Amino acid sequence: MSQLTIIDLAAKLGLSKSTVSRAFRNSNDINPETKARILAMAEEIGFSPNLHASNLRVSKSQTIAIIIPEFGNKFFSQAIKGIELVTRSKGYHTLIYVTDHQVQNEASIIRSLSNGRVDGILMSASGEGNDHSHLNLLKDNNIPIVFFDRNYDDINTVYVTGNDEEASFLATEHLIKNGCKRIAYLVINPNISIGKVRMDGYKRALKKYKIPVDDQLVLDTVNQAELNTEDIRELLRDAKPDGILASVERLAISTLRVAKEEGIAVPEDLKLICFSCLDITDLLNPSLSVVKQPAFEMGKVAATYLFESLAKPVKLEEQQTIILDSSLIYQDSSKKIS
């Protein structure tokens, strides 16, 4: 039963294989009745056309890839959900890859996709550095790529992101208005993409309120909880901030844990706000103020752009940034104590 072909099916029905082939494509060059007979028989004997043969013929895979740096937070699962929705509605398939924030992994994944495996790529960039040459392979093979959330700004393509600079500005301003004088900014990578943009908004707010930027209050730390926890503990002890803007959720979570351990009360002694897509911030103790990015929407929009460029042979050559609004949700963790 394993290797049926259109020839077997054709033989069973006294037709030629081209007719059978037409039945499976959306060819209009076929008698609807014939088509129905063919499809019925296919159903009966459990046949469906071999994918690889078809793909080889038409040089299409009906598949896209999602490449993300990690799987740790709600942002990416929501974004993937949005992407998967669009992909499925288009009858496409979705490959998923996780780089663990390693550019080498990203490069090797990209290489493994440049041989026809996918028709397009959605990626949240993993790396820093300037060597993005692995992406040239995609251009050579006419595989469009759309970035979401994290990009490389030397690559000319579509980039879908939140209004991070503005949101960061507003979040910082909110802390200032609630009485904070020494606001720290926690970040994983202050030099690229979201880490940088969010810092820009933070600095702009400080400037507006004539608060000098204090490098001691900018904590450049890492992903691993065990490590960033200690960095944050030092920050709280040495720099004694009274407010914190965390550029990613994980750093806010670590902050809450450290504050608890150190006996620092949130929001009384320390006000906290962070970028996060967590959907239970209201149940935390204290309830957590967040900049909530439209993750699901972002996935949908990014996927939609990708499919547009797949539909028309026009390439995504110009740098184009699509900005989606985040929501600022102020809760207890940043509340003014009166």
Added chain:
Amino acid sequence: MSQLTIIDLAAKLGLSKSTVSRAFRNSNDINPETKARILAMAEEIGFSPNLHASNLRVSKSQTIAIIIPEFGNKFFSQAIKGIELVTRSKGYHTLIYVTDHQVQNEASIIRSLSNGRVDGILMSASGEGNDHSHLNLLKDNNIPIVFFDRNYDDINTVYVTGNDEEASFLATEHLIKNGCKRIAYLVINPNISIGKVRMDGYKRALKKYKIPVDDQLVLDTVNQAELNTEDIRELLRDAKPDGILASVERLAISTLRVAKEEGIAVPEDLKLICFSCLDITDLLNPSLSVVKQPAFEMGKVAATYLFESLAKPVKLEEQQTIILDSSLIYQDSSKKIS
């Protein structure tokens, strides 16, 4: 640059295409020097062998699929992370599909995979009902499937899951020992797979302590927060439980919100424990007692079994259940008030 073939490469090097082909397989029928020359040239001109042609020839896709009912919770993202890790280490690719708990979606996905697209499938079952005939297609096509977390027990294959009956028993016993007399069980689907098994453990514990099973205390509700919230509200008002075992995280979250709204204090008036993989239960208010399933591990183990069956032509014909231990983490939400 787009359509290079091994023939082009062969021409450039004065070789035949068969030799070039051998360089890309792990053939030992080739001079290492020749192979090196070929690979170097390939690198230089950015060539890699067309995947579809190769797949067609060897009838392999080096791809597996993950099919899950939803993307909403940490359990699945952790499990996928575990799967992806194994898959990548084997040089395989991972397709991902979400069914939204609809068996029809599951069936159509399975159909779209039965034509060579994947070599194997990892699935957490979506459905109830008894029509699992869509899985026959897989058998016909020799595509192995391994279940994780949720299965169909009429399908003979490997199933990797947590020790849910025992964990459920222990969680219920814990509530009883902490003084609960009227323990409710919240579930999405009490008749199948995890919903049923977890109820079994709950009932066994009640029986052990001579507490009669009260149907009024078993709430069979749905996934959508807007709907289950109202069901839970009614339960709390009418049946007045003093303890709750939630079979899935989402129902515990809804319970916390309803309790807050209704002025029911947790754990004073109502003790709560649930199955969950959330990693910030310590930061909730109150901190949440959970049965934490080894999601990451479960993904890894399930994937490992799948690859075993891919390696040897032996089929996964016998029903085989692999049980992994969960951790019971008792926190404030179920604490005895003395």
Added chain:
DNA sequence: GTGAAAGCGCTAACAC
């Protein structure tokens, strides 16, 4: 160790 040639299963001209 390398080359020639057949063919994996399908699609798309082109003819009728």
Added chain:
DNA sequence: GTGTTAGCGCTTTCAC
């Protein structure tokens, strides 16, 4: 509306 036929790019016998 249907059949014939020439490949898509690769792998793999089989010769040498």
